[in-house]
Amino acid sequence: MTVPYVMREAFRNPDSGKSYLPEVLKLDYNWDSAGEDLILRIAADAAHPVLLFDVAHIVRVLFSGGTPAIDVGDGTTADGYIKAASITEGSAGDLAYARDVANSEVLAEGKYLTANAQVKVTLSVSLAAGAGTVLAFLYRMA
Secondary structure (H helix, E strand, C coil): CCCCCCCEECCCCCHCCCEECEEEEEEEEEHHHHCCCCEEEECCCCCEEHHHHEEECCCCEECCCCCEEEEEEEECCCCCEEEEHHCCCCCCCCECCCCCCCCCCCCCCEEEEEECCCEEECCCCCCCCHHHHHHHEEEECC
């Protein structure tokens, strides 16, 4: 499945080169989504590359039940963008960015994508309450 998108050109002097606005993909989820595919899909190929420059996670409603743990990765490395240790699941309003200097995630520097990619949320299975949002900040190069 590909994700449709609209390229929006930013206002600028045409002689200064092309300029496009960054795009933000958003995924809202709830505590009872454990085991589901919580994925933001990013369509890209060699002719239409994408610069994924940051990923953020927001705890909208505090998570409870068992030992809450949330990882944000790329589908290969579960915690590649944001590790569970960087997210305070029991604190509504907690905000974690992949590019935060306190994080040591392997994909924190962002990615230059020339093939379809994803940002995937993995939840612990014993949750009883909570809601979160994941944001992917990207720039389509073509």
